[in-house]
Amino acid sequence: DKAALQEIHELETALSKHFNEIKKDLHSSNSLFFEIQKLCRLSDLYNSVNKQSLSLERLKKTITIASKPENIRLIQGKDFDGIYLPILILTTAMKCWKQIRYAQKTTNNLRINFSKERQQILTSVESMAELYRGQKDLHAPFAGYSNQVLVLSAQIQESLGKWQESLAILSDLIAVQAVDGVDLSYVILKAALILKHMGPSRHKQCLEYLEYLLDDPPVSEGMGKTHVLAVQLLVLEQGGEKYRVLLPKHYKELAASYHQDLQADGESGADRVSISEEEVWQGLMLQALDRCEYLLALEFAAQGVLKAPGKARLLHTLAELQFLLGETEAAASSAEKALALQPQSAELRNLLLQAAPDVWADRMRSAPSSNANPAISHGSSGAEDSRQPAKSGWIGQVAGKALQVIKKTADKPPAATSKPLFSSKSGTKRSEAAKKVQNKPLEVVATPIVEAPQPKEVAVVTEKRPPPPLCRPENLHDSDLRRLIQFALHGNPHVHYYDESLRELSKGT
Secondary structure, three states: OHHHHHHHHHHHHHHHHOHHHHHHOOOOHHHHHHHHHHHHHHHHHHHHOOOHHHHHHHHHHHHHHHOOHHHHHHHHOOOEOOEOHHHHHHHHHHHHHHHOOEEEEOOOOEEEOOOHHHHHHHHHHHHHHHHHHOOOOOOOOOHHHHHHHHHHHHHHHHHOOOHHHHHHHHHHHHHOOOOOOOOHHHHHHHHHHHHHHOOHHHHHHHHHHHHHHOOOOOHHHOOOHHHHHHHHHHHHHOOOHHHHHHHHHHHHHHHHHHHHHHHHHOOOOOOOOOOOHHHHHHHHHHHHHHOOOHHHHHHHHHHHHHHOOOOHHHHHHHHHHHHHOOOHHHHHHHHHHHHHHOOOOHHHHHHHHHHOHHHHHHHHHHOOOOOOOOOOOOHHHOOOOOOOOOOOOOOOOOHHHHHHHHHHHHHOOOOOOOOOOOOHHHHHHHHHHHHHHHHOOOOOOOOOOOOOOOOOOOOOOOOOOOOOOOOOOOOOOHHHHHHHHHHHHOOOOOOOOOOHHHHHHHOOO
């Protein structure tokens, strides 16, 4: 980091010192090369020290300069000491885009960054790449340069969910057997993957490509025989009965190849004798996700969901991948299934509001309270939300104590060995009682507000009995009130609306 910061200081000083000279000699190719090269280097360095905002700032300035019509001809027609500026700019943009690939990355939570700011990196550099490809009268000084620009352009189009545009570029490279500057095996694998994703009508051509790659996988791009076998198996899985007899053999080959890769990389679990199909698909998905190979990750995640449909985390990741690649309907469907397993997830609700705002905006406002007990573990569903109902009973009876318990359970997840607050039997009885209360029409009675009794410890009720009359707690701060409203909106059966004013306030949160 010290070396990077020192180089950043030197480059910024150099740019500042020569800024006026560059401005005066704007149409000089040498001055233009100096400025773009230094800006791209600064962008890389700021990324290396985790200063993404400064990295993006330098990248945007680079794209603005390189996209000017008067500069395109200067940049495209020659290289500078073996550096071809279009490749340098596109590569730098992809590095910035990959650097901010996660919105959150922890042991228990991995969320993809699909923000508009990140997508703007691709859209801006896509426009620049189109400008360079559109200059038919200008040719790169070396054929390998043109091929590299085309491969980078195809990657950008794929990452934006534009399958036809990406496939057209890749098909042109395959047709001319492009080998200068690029790995043709990687180009063929990318084309095969898009063909697989586009539907069964393209599967025959996809299998032909994959048969060629089994003996020559794109190792130089970090892809091996395991990835080729995995994509081939995805096609066979969806090919119907005629391929059914081949599946056991292919699964055995895939598991053996995946196990061999784990041993070569020294990964944990490499010494295990057998690996389940579910683990293979999830492991390959995580690898692709970290490389920002999002279409490959989507296909592996979809297969993983078929093998383990009750895993909320896997469904959540699949929904994010579908949304990132522009498949909003599929994303909404996957997120809805994940929400059924993870009803307290604010991230899933936010994703649904973005994927299908017309449907979910009204549904979120009018959704009835869920009767599911969040304290009951989801087991293999992968639910992460650790909020539990308050131990002190109904909020109207002991509002003060309930607030304390809510704060504790929201800030500190329960220990892994803790027992559920209610047995399944008592939880069922409480759900039935809650249903009866919710189904009754709301009656507004003009009675004075009863003060809430002093907080005290109340034993957990296990027998079936109706809840005590609801009353409104006094002296609540806005933050506490909003937390109660949020719990009620998320379906906590132990939190209820108190009066009309509270219900009106909840509509705005």
